[in-house]
């Protein structure tokens with residue numbers, strides 16, 4: 466059996482998953498899991514990129530110990546962040562995390578003489594102040610002058626393993642620097658941040674062979690022979706590949722640190738409505754576009770769990786939440802105050818006090834506040850998505866760790882009045898594997914691959930329960946209008 470390894474590194478955790486096809490079904494085994502997170506270093510929040518490299522090798526040594534001597538491997542990670550590589554081929558410093566506050570005023574500064582409408586028409590990408598465009602705009606000029614190559618995180622990891630550097634398009638699109646029409650880095654935007662086109666390695670599509678792991682690593686680690694394939698290296702792009710959607714009325718919700726809710730399109734949707742609602746057209750695998758909205762997601766839950774000193778597992782927190790009533794308070798989960806507060810519990814409680822609402826006190830109340838307001842936000846965005854695309858969304862495929870939260874799956878189904886199909890929770894790794902299998906012709910195409918996923922993994926269906934919460938969504942929408950109007 467040909468063995469495939471997915472290296473899937475999210476903002477909160479990373480994993481190496483081993484896969485193959487046995488008796489006509491996809492197999493998936495978690496070989497190695499490790500923590501990820503940013504730390505304060507040299508004045509900024511930074512990722513420990515060497516820790517991630519070491520964890521990849523640790524995971525591959527575990528594969529070798531399973532007497533698997535030859536594998537294909539793909540790497541996907543979170544978006545927008547990059548490593549500056551010097552002329553000696555070595556990183557200049559650890560990469561800054563997108564949650565660092567160095568870009569807080571960058572959109573306002575950069576668009577003072579370059580209108581947002583102009584940038585959106587060119588790129589179709591959402592305005593998030595952590596996009597690569599704004600990170601480079603605020604980057605240390607001295608460091609940039611010493612930079613030979615700017616490598617996105619997964620491309621850098623592939624470069625360390627093989628010595629070969631590329632820029633894969635799904636993740637490159639999240640920079641907000643790719644020109645939709647030209648399919649290249651946009652010259653105006655490069656100039657705006659004083660970066661030269663050749664400072665990015667050549668652009669490649671998902672499914673490109675990158676090369677074998679360099680011999681030098683085999684002298685240091687006991688590794689299988691490993692051929693690296695550049696997959697859909699933005700983790701959300703891999704998650705969408707691994708989402709078993711069918712027909713043309715389905716949407717995806719990649720529910721992890723972020724909640725990415727959207728639809729897979731064959732042409733970008735960068736019109737005025739999409740611009741006004743800050744939807745994005747991240748490039749997908751095989752010439753598609755991921756028309757989606759970034760929602761704060763379970764980052765909020767991750768912070769709360771940490772602030773309880775990880776006393777509870779996520780499933781225990783979900784059980785505690787299920788004992789509480791939903792919708793005890795309304796929260797705009799996308800309020801920037803929740804992006805990286807000093808203390809998330811205090812931030813949630815202050816928000817409720819400031820808006821004269823019931824304050825969640827216990828772990829169960831806090832988690833129910835998070836789950837029910839995420840569900841409300843999803844339902845609201847699904848209505849907007851349908852309006853912008855001009856057709857209703859009838860099925861929502863929820864994938865990622867959040868698909869384990871039955872309570873949220875049911876609330877979302879009820880509020881949005883859509884069928885929810887939950888799983889696979891490891892859709893990102895599965896999508897990573899699927900691109901490798903298509904590249905090596907073990908699977909013909911993405912449609913055949915999605916069918917294989919649907920037949921290989923236990924998906925759970927949630928139907929809207931009639932009469933549930935008919936007014937809550939309307940009340941929430943009115944609440945959002947009110948707080949957003951007050952914020953202006």
Ligand SMILES: Nc1ncnc2c1ncn2[C@@H]1O[C@H](COP(=O)(O)OP(=O)(O)OP(=O)(O)O)[C@@H](O)[C@H]1O
Nearest residue numbers: 475476477478721722723763779780865866867869
């Ligand atoms: N059994 C569970 N019960 C409840 N929640 C869960 C469970 N398993 C995972 N989660 C939720 O899923 C989240 C992690 O999802 P996932 O593993 O997709 O994220 P990730 O891949 O680590 O990060 P990223 O979203 O950056 O890719 C956790 O923060 C938690 O809230």
Ligand SMILES: C[C@H](O)[C@H](O)[C@@H](O)C(=O)CO
Nearest residue numbers: 543544545563700701723
């Ligand atoms: C910062 C990005 O929006 C974020 O990485 C998101 O796209 C993602 O990849 C979540 O896993």
Ligand SMILES: [Mg+2]
Nearest residue numbers: 475700721893
């Ligand atoms: Mg993930």
